[in-house]
Amino acid sequence: MLNIITVxxxxxxxxxxxxxxxxxxxxxxxxxxxxxxGMMGVxxxxxxxxxxxxxxxxxxxxxxxVLAFFVYFGVxxxxxxxxxxFSVNLTALQAGTICLALNCGAYMAEIIxxxxxxxxxxxxxxxxxxxLTYGMSMRKVVLPQAIRTMIPTFINQFIITLKDTSxxxxxxxxxxxxxxxxxxxNTFMSFQTWAIVGxxxxxxxxxxxxxxxxxxRRLSVDR
Amino acid sequence: xxxxSEVKVSVKNLKKHxxxxxxxxxxxxxxxxxxxxxxxxxxxxxxxxFLRCLNRLETVTxxxxxxxxxxxxxxxxxxxxxxxxxxxxxxxxxxFNNLNIIxxxxxxxxxxxxxxxxxxxxxxxxxxxxxxxxxxxESYPSQLSGGQKQRVAIARALCMEPDIxxxxxxxxxxxxxxxxxxxxxxxxxxxDGMTMIIxxxxxxxxxxxxxxxIFMDGGYIIEEGTPQEVLLNPKEAxxxxxxxxxx
Numbered sequence: 001m002l003n004i005i006t007v008x009x010x011x012x013x014x015x016x017x018x019x020x021x022x023x024x025x026x027x028x029x030x031x032x033x034x035x036x037x038g039m040m041g042v043x044x045x046x047x048x049x050x051x052x053x054x055x056x057x058x059x060x061x062x063x064x065x066v067l068a069f070f071v072y073f074g075v076x077x078x079x080x081x082x083x084x085x086f087s088v089n090l091t092a093l094q095a096g097t098i099c100l101a102l103n104c105g106a107y108m109a110e111i112i113x114x115x116x117x118x119x120x121x122x123x124x125x126x127x128x129x130x131x132l133t134y135g136m137s138m139r140k141v142v143l144p145q146a147i148r149t150m151i152p153t154f155i156n157q158f159i160i161t162l163k164d165t166s167x168x169x170x171x172x173x174x175x176x177x178x179x180x181x182x183x184x185x186n187t188f189m190s191f192q193t194w195a196i197v198g199x200x201x202x203x204x205x206x207x208x209x210x211x212x213x214x215x216x217r218r219l220s221v222d223r
Numbered sequence: 224x225x226x227x228s229e230v231k232v233s234v235k236n237l238k239k240h241x242x243x244x245x246x247x248x249x250x251x252x253x254x255x256x257x258x259x260x261x262x263x264x265x266x267x268x269x270x271x272x273f274l275r276c277l278n279r280l281e282t283v284t285x286x287x288x289x290x291x292x293x294x295x296x297x298x299x300x301x302x303x304x305x306x307x308x309x310x311x312x313x314x315x316x317x318x319f320n321n322l323n324i325i326x327x328x329x330x331x332x333x334x335x336x337x338x339x340x341x342x343x344x345x346x347x348x349x350x351x352x353x354x355x356x357x358x359x360x361e362s363y364p365s366q367l368s369g370g371q372k373q374r375v376a377i378a379r380a381l382c383m384e385p386d387i388x389x390x391x392x393x394x395x396x397x398x399x400x401x402x403x404x405x406x407x408x409x410x411x412x413x414x415d416g417m418t419m420i421i422x423x424x425x426x427x428x429x430x431x432x433x434x435x436x437i438f439m440d441g442g443y444i445i446e447e448g449t450p451q452e453v454l455l456n457p458k459e460a461x462x463x464x465x466x467x468x469x470x
Contacts, residue, residue, distance in 0.1 A: 120315075125313070125317065126319070127375075128303075128306065130306065130331035131377070131383065132331055140319075145321045
């Protein structure tokens with residue numbers, strides 16, 4: 001075990017850094033996708049409600065590993081070979097970010113839609129009755145209240161997304177799991193390698209969820 | 224107080240359906256400047272829906288609603304501009320829970336650029352003192368009692384300086400001992416000459432303050448007239464039946 005830490009420790013830490021980078025990039029775009037499709041799910045427009053629902057159902061209905069293969073191998077093949085004339089090549093980081101953004105974005109859309117719909121309709125009506133537009137009412141009254149109820153679910157989703165980055169080891173992005181596979185292959189010390197990797201995830205996620213609890217408590221202080 | 228030369232709200236052949244359910248069947252009435260109208264009737268008679276059609280919180284199926292010369296059933300007219308002029312008070316107060324009381328009052332005037340933040344704050348403070356809640360400016364809605372919330376809700380509507388005020392059962396969700404304080408604010412408002420349309424179950428209030436009482440049942444206006452006419456000498460069988468049950 002000591003051997004692995006002294007020889008491969010830095011390598012694993014760098015890989016953990018890549019895991020965090022991938023998770024952050026994915027989450028950033030997932031927030032944008034989630035907000036767009038979440039809002040499309042609540043506005044009074046049947047077409048946009050349906051589009052939002054189809055997106056969410058499609059992404060939720062496909063395992064992330066399939067999505068990863070599809071984005072990394074399938075999409076470039078579609079453009080380069082089936083359609084032809086294009087030269088599309090995604091790096092593993094780009095493909096991984098897209099996968100996480102789509103996957104987590106779909107869940108975020110549902111969280112945002114449910115959060116907005118959990119705010120009493122009377123809040124929107126009162127704002128509109130004063131002459132405020134739909135957008136103003138949303139921004140100033142409904143969203144601030146919705147976000148407070150969404151925070152615990154958001155954090156839960158962040159943690160899931162962070163763990164989901166490990167799935168992207170299959171497309172060769174050298175994040176923690178992918179790197180650990182190499183360490184195991186070099187050392188044959190399976191037990192020690194995976195124990196260390198498990199502990200690394202555990203530490204990061206525990207720090208994240210603990211600080212989330214603190215944040216949640218601060219925000220929910222009754223005003 | 225009533226200025227018969229100026230119609231503030233004119234409703235003609237108003238109908239409202241939810242799918243197959245006809246909530247408002249054929250409503251026509253004019254409301255004059257400075258008039259205080261109370262709408263009474265059994266639950267499910269369409270009184271709240273009628274009120275909510277007057278600022279288009281409910282879309283109208285057919286007929287016209289003209290407010291201050293603007294037909295609000297016409298989609299080309301800017302409903303937000305019209306709403307700036309019609310205050311509304313809800314049964315469940317609907318104060319903005321994420322904002323403190325002063326921000327509840329200044330949000331709309333500032334957002335809609337009716338005045339500067341400083342002017343809005345000044346006016347908000349004046350309105351709060353009018354409803355007797357100057358000391359609650361920095362509180363949050365969750366810290367107020369029901370009666371206080373409803374008085375804040377009235378002050379919030381007044382901050383937009385509306386010509387017309389709509390009240391949708393403003394005292395129905397209040398504990399009995401808090402009804403009086405809210406009715407008092409409404410009486411003061413009526414005495415100031417505000418045009419008011421009030422859906423209520425407070426018959427005593429209707430009798431005391433209203434210029435006209437409208438009795439609705441089954442989506443129709445069954446009877447309307449002065450409080451003396453409608454509440455004390457009702458002519459229609461359904462009005463008599465209703466009043467026997469509630470008085």
